[in-house]
Amino acid sequence: MRYSVIIPVYNAEETLRRCLDSLVGQQFSDYELLIINDGSTDGSDAICREYANTYSCVRYFAKENGGVSSARNLGLEQAEGEYILFVDSDDYVSQDYFALLSHTLESNAVDLLMFGYRNFGRISAERDTGEFYEDDEVGAAKRISFSMRQYLFSSLWSKVLKRKIIENNGLRFRTDLSIGEDQLFIFSYAMHIQSISSIDALLYNVDVSNENSLSRKVRPYLTEQLMEVNRRMYAAYHATEHSPEAAHYYDTALAWMTYRSAYSCCKELLKFSYSAKQRRREIRKICKLYRAERIKPVGWKCKCIALPVRMRWSRMIDLLICCKSKRRSARL
Numbered sequence: 001m002r003y004s005v006i007i008p009v010y011n012a013e014e015t016l017r018r019c020l021d022s023l024v025g026q027q028f029s030d031y032e033l034l035i036i037n038d039g040s041t042d043g044s045d046a047i048c049r050e051y052a053n054t055y056s057c058v059r060y061f062a063k064e065n066g067g068v069s070s071a072r073n074l075g076l077e078q079a080e081g082e083y084i085l086f087v088d089s090d091d092y093v094s095q096d097y098f099a100l101l102s103h104t105l106e107s108n109a110v111d112l113l114m115f116g117y118r119n120f121g122r123i124s125a126e127r128d129t130g131e132f133y134e135d136d137e138v139g140a141a142k143r144i145s146f147s148m149r150q151y152l153f154s155s156l157w158s159k160v161l162k163r164k165i166i167e168n169n170g171l172r173f174r175t176d177l178s179i180g181e182d183q184l185f186i187f188s189y190a191m192h193i194q195s196i197s198s199i200d201a202l203l204y205n206v207d208v209s210n211e212n213s214l215s216r217k218v219r220p221y222l223t224e225q226l227m228e229v230n231r232r233m234y235a236a237y238h239a240t241e242h243s244p245e246a247a248h249y250y251d252t253a254l255a256w257m258t259y260r261s262a263y264s265c266c267k268e269l270l271k272f273s274y275s276a277k278q279r280r281r282e283i284r285k286i287c288k289l290y291r292a293e294r295i296k297p298v299g300w301k302c303k304c305i306a307l308p309v310r311m312r313w314s315r316m317i318d319l320l321i322c323c324k325s326k327r328r329s330a331r332l
Contacts, residue, residue: 003031003098004081004163008071012089013043015207019092020047024055028098033058034075039065044089069173069181076166084163086156090207097203101160104199108133111193113160114147116202121209127152131200140196141246144187145253153190154183157204165192179222180229188236218272223265223286227293230258252298259297259306262290267321280314287312 005023009016023033035048035058045062052060061074072086083105087093104113116128129152134140147153165171169192173181190196219225237250266283274282287309297306308316 001030001032001081002102003083003085004034004075004079005031005085005087006034006036006072006075006079007087007089008036008038008068008075009040009044009048009089010038010065010068010071011040011042011044013040013047015090016044016047019087019089020051020058022092022094022097023087024051024057026093026095026098028102029057031057031098032079032081034078035060036071036075037062038068038071039063067175067178069175069177073172073175076163076172079163081163084161084166086159087204088157088206090210091157092205094201094203094205096201100199100201100203104197105160108135108195108197110135110195110197111162111165112190112196114152114196114198115158115160115204116200117155117158117204117206118202119206119208121207123208126202127158128200128202129158129198131198133195133197135195137194137243137246138249140190140193141242141249143196143198144190145249148187148253149256153186154180156182156186157206159186161189165189168192174232177225177229179219179225184229184232184236187233191236191240219268222268223289226261226265227289230254230261230293230295233257248298251296252302255295255298255306256302258293258295259290259302259309262286262309263305263317263321266317267325270321270325276318280318283314283317284312287314287317 007019012019020033020035033055035052037045037048037060048060048062052058059078061078063071063074076084101113101115110133114129116126119125119127129147132143134143144153152158166189171185171188173185177184234254237254242250265286269279269282272279290309291312297303307313
């Protein structure tokens with residue numbers, strides 16, 4: 001089996017057929033679709049059973065609701081393919097998805113393959129990962145560091161992973177995290193790879209029209225969760241050996257990610273009914289927590305964004321997040 005595609009499903013009856021049709025309609029046969037129904041209460045179960053009964057490549061598993069991480073972990077336990085792919089039930093893939101992936105992997109059987117994607121719905125955007133191939137430690141570290149700082153290393157559905165590396169290192173999704181678990185998994189995986197490549201193609205389509213998505217809800221737990229993700233990524237980094245040059249790239253990316261997450265936590269405060277004075281007070285609390293982590297900023301860009309956090313300049317941070325939020329609202 002070449003590919004195992006893991007598809008977690010929870011109350012996705014409106015988009016599930018579009019997702020599955022984009023996969024079973026490919027001009028390719030060496031793959032399996034692992035549909036994991038995570039306790040759906042709508043008509044998703046009937047749709048899943050229909051496709052499992054119609055297509056031999058579909059394997060269906062129903063479980064009690066336990067969250068997307070537990071669903072993906074079940075998929076990893078059942079997967080038989082050489083490579084692992086993840087697809088969300090409200091998204092769909094391009095017509096040449098398997099063809100382009102296979103063409104690339106036949107030339108270079110890399111440990112991690114990246115590709116671009118499109119956002120459609122509320123906001124239309126394209127994110128291209130470019131074209132490259134690296135098969136040495138420093139080159140891979142450089143590409144990973146750049147991708148992390150460009151927000152291209154947090155999405156599962158734009159990556160191809162080797163099942164052998166996942167199994168050999170006992171990698172699984174952390175079920176106690178509801179935010180950042182994808183990025184933690186990918187980074188932990190990347191700590192064990194020897195080669196990385198990217199396709200200059202947009203092979204995945206992300207539906208961002210859901211008004212009830214997690215990112216639009218009020219998340220009072222965001223700071224705690226993001227800080228825990230940061231700690232575990234650092235733990236995964238320190239648990240593996242790296243050359244000094246590769247370590248520099250990882251130090252740069254992890255420090256950047258840490259201080260950028262502080263701004264994400266501060267921006268979350270705009271969802272609460274706080275006055276400006278209350279918001280600045282909460283920003284100072286967040287900055288105090290991040291300062292206590294004692295993460296050394298690496299590189300002048302990281303030092304620039306770290307300084308307001310380390311100095312607890314709440315007015316400056318509040319101004320920055322408010323301006324960014326207004327620009328985003330204007331685009332919508």
